[in-house]
Amino acid sequence: MDWYVEEKRHYPRFGDNVCAWLSFMNDSAVYASLTMDLGLSGARFSTHHSVRKGEGVDLHLQLPAGAVQCSGTVCWTRAKSDGMQMFGVEFGRLTDQERVHLLRHLGRESDVSSLVSI
Numbered sequence: 001m002d003w004y005v006e007e008k009r010h011y012p013r014f015g016d017n018v019c020a021w022l023s024f025m026n027d028s029a030v031y032a033s034l035t036m037d038l039g040l041s042g043a044r045f046s047t048h049h050s051v052r053k054g055e056g057v058d059l060h061l062q063l064p065a066g067a068v069q070c071s072g073t074v075c076w077t078r079a080k081s082d083g084m085q086m087f088g089v090e091f092g093r094l095t096d097q098e099r100v101h102l103l104r105h106l107g108r109e110s111d112v113s114s115l116v117s118i
Helices: 096-105
Strands: 019-024 031-034 037-039 042-047 056-063 066-079 085-091
Touching: 019 042, 031 042, 056 085, 056 096, 066 096
Parallel strands: none
Antiparallel strands: 019 031, 019 056, 037 042, 042 085, 056 066, 066 085
């Protein structure tokens, strides 16, 4: 049987490992992680921490051009056979400066000029 999953992303994702710190709304701990993929509107992570769809998360992504700090929402989760949990986060509002950092990191320099001059 073929399974079809509707693609809901508005921007492409790039397989990229970026150092990230995550703190979940109902947990005072901060978790270190790497992105499994990254795009302008979200990222995929893997962790031992139990994560629920709809859960809020504060993110700190350490990009070479500068940090991106924002809030996001867990939009899907999937248990892996090794005990890890994979999950996707949709970013909340990003500043223009944070968008520029992301666009440059993703190699999309041509899209930087469409933003407000910084």
